[in-house]
Amino acid sequence: MFFLLQNREFLRLRNIAVAVMAMGVIVSCSSLWKERVDDQPLARVGDVYLYKKDISPLLGKGISKEDSTSLVVNYINNWASKQLLLAKAKINLPEEKLAEFNALVSDYRTDLYTRAYAEALVGQGSDSVVTEAQLQSFYEQEKENFKLKEKLVKLRFIELPVQFMDKGTVIEKMKRFDDEDVSYLDSIGVQFKKLNFNDSIWIGMSRVLEEIPPLTLENEDRYLKKSQFFELEDSLGVYLGKIIDVREVNDIAPLSFIEPTIQQVLLSRRKLNYMRRLETEIIDEATRENEFEVYTYDEEN
Template identity: 65%
Template sequence: MFSKEPKFTEVNLYRLLVLWTVFLLLLSCSDLFKKEVKKKPIARVGDSYLYQEDLAPLITENMSKGDSASFAVNYINNWASDQLLLSRAKINLSEDKLGEYDALVDDYRTDLYTRAYKEALVSQAADSLITQKQLETFYEQGKENFKLKERIARLRFVALPKNFMNKDEVGKRLKRFTPEDVRYLDSIGVQFNKLNFNDSIWVRYARIFEEIPPINVDNADKYLKKSQFFELEDSIGVYLGKIEEIKDINEIAPLSFIKPTIEQVLLSRRKIDYLRKLETELLDEAIKDKEFEVFENKK
């Protein structure tokens, strides 16, 4: 048996109104207990206010009282000038210009937010690992695009103080460079002004000129030759070096030299592909959920 449906009497209506009033009172009381934080204004232009909270983070601990006071005055004056110019601009610029600039501001805001969101998504989801196989494949497929625009070389060298006692021994071992020679040179390396034993790394000529001042643009062809050994001196010390290999302008760059560039290209392509896929999925999902639709323009 079904129970009788309760009648909506005046008593029930009265009780409902009482309950609703109590609820509103409790809600308002909870807001009263919240501590109201009032911002302290330090300047005003029209209806715009500059608050102490806006200025405080810009005052650093290393500022003296005089510097902080001067900074505050300049900041307030600059803020006031900007606000006054803005208000004058809104009055004197045409409606078309104001609309045009408002649209630009909206576009910039949208671009700023979406770009930051995309970067966050990419950093979280996109794979940043580039394998050696991927590097080699990309390199082999586009070798002609990797011609050198500057000269590079592989070399090992040491810079010795003037009157270094074992210069000849160091030179002999630097030329021969067996594992035993490497251990010997490493053991006395603290006595050198400079050293570079990693002759598998390609170095720009400009960097060589910086590290070995006696070698420069004018005499580079004389000293920077394949298998060349050099001994040079300046006012600071003596430089001993052995050139392993050189690459000239317009030669194909070695993979190891342009590896960082290729990695950036591959990562950039991967990022673009990921964002395209993301945007497609977002549109498809929005259409499916009826969140996005395009209306037909019926004439």
């Protein structure tokens, strides 16, 4: 019965809201958004009003009259339904549940304000530079926590079209890879489907398998060995690779591979320590200024 009454009242008030729009917006939509009083109400549910200034940001330049009318009507209907449901909830929910929700809302508002302010202070007062020495020191101390969960490789790699004419020359220069070879391969790179000449970075096995479809978990041990050159082919292309180095699962991750992670950990710890100091300083200052005190009472009283 409650929901039946709620639906009837909702429909009645929604129709009122639409009627307000019909009189105040649809008839003169183009004039509504001209320079007028910002606190002009567009709709009301109980003692709560929706004002023109609440909707103005939704209507950007270039929006058509039809689109703006539809947007405003939809916004008012959504706003009205929320206000009606909120009003019904306040009437029909138990007092203890309302008190619980009010406490949650209050805590959330406090958290939003304090977190934003604290993060601003941390951003101004916390050092955001992590040196190489700090990275290296943390890495040496925590090495055992950085064991690899997947194989890593360093490799140079080229994917050729299946009908590429001078594959032998490319293979020769990929294997030798001196300055002249690199210059030559760069000069014809537009003929390759894919290439990676940066063989100083570590690449995860999942990415390698993604880029080289003929490589699989079943055959990777055969091809991905240190100093090995491989040539694979499928219907899509010819895949040439030279393996520079390999790290196996459960090996200690190279510093260069996990450096971004270490940097983030160090910065997070630094911010946390700064926040703790900040909280202590705020309380100490408030105590000195007699703005904060804790009352104690005898248990007998």
